[in-house]
Amino acid sequence: MTRLIIQSVFILVSLTIAYYTAAGIRFEQVKEVLSTLQNISAAVFTLAGIWIAYIYPEAIAAFTNPKKVSLIKGSEKTKRIEKLVLIILTSAFVLVTILLFNLSYMLLKNASVVIEHKEVLKILSVGLIIFVSLNQIKAILAVMINNIEFVNELHKNKTEQEANDEL
Template identity: 50%
Template sequence: MRMLLFRQIIYITVSLLLGFYSYQHVTFEQLHTIFHALETISIGVFTLSGIWIAVIYPEAIAAFTNPEKLTILKGSEQAKRIENLVLIVFTSAFVLISTLIFYTASELLKNLPFVIENHKIILLFSIAFSVYLAILQIVAILSIMISNIKFVNDLYKKNAEQEANKRL
């Protein structure tokens, strides 16, 4: 838990620093492009992770729909992978919700006197927010890549074990 909190503090710090050093050179139109890219990537990650869980780990879906079947999940390694994929789905959902909030707020509030008067500080925090969401999504994608590598390695390991057993 502490490691997760520590990572989030690092992500937020990096995001704020990038926001601070770039807000004078970035426009809200450029931010909309960034948020659109985040939205598109998050949709893909959300969809593919959900499909991955449903197809590769159907017992996880069974355990989710019927808690009495929770014991079906085989091994702690498989449970960790499923947990990781579910966290990736949640991360992508968080990014999607955040982009929706950004789009809605920026369109509804952009002409308010407070926003006009403080547009530089709002831009700084908007940049920081977009960087933070990008970091979260990058971590989710890297986590999927690592999970896939582990999955393929396990397949090769099981294949090698089966070949060795056939030779005996």
């Protein structure tokens, strides 16, 4: 339910900003944002995938061999893996959206229906770019939070180990 509320707020904010700003935006500016967004999404996608593959190899083992799923069931790592998978899905969604946006622009930019409704489509296009940007920012923040939690866990484990060593 929380995710639905967040996405609804993102849509509302995106369309509101687009409504008031789209008229002054040129396609060159859109291309720059899309290029940056593509690079960031690819990097986040890769980073989260590496996290899963190298830090949680049992998750990969569970995926390739369903009988081993008990390795991660009920563990505290399950939530972190779930967050990382959602980050990967978000970045994949952003990348697919960018691809479809560019493809649509190429194929439809001279279509009569597009020319007739140019202003509305421009608002929707800018809104879409803002929406996927907000989602990618959310994914970046989730990676940052995940890293902080991981470092905190390392410090906690180190402190516990030092306390046990002193006994």
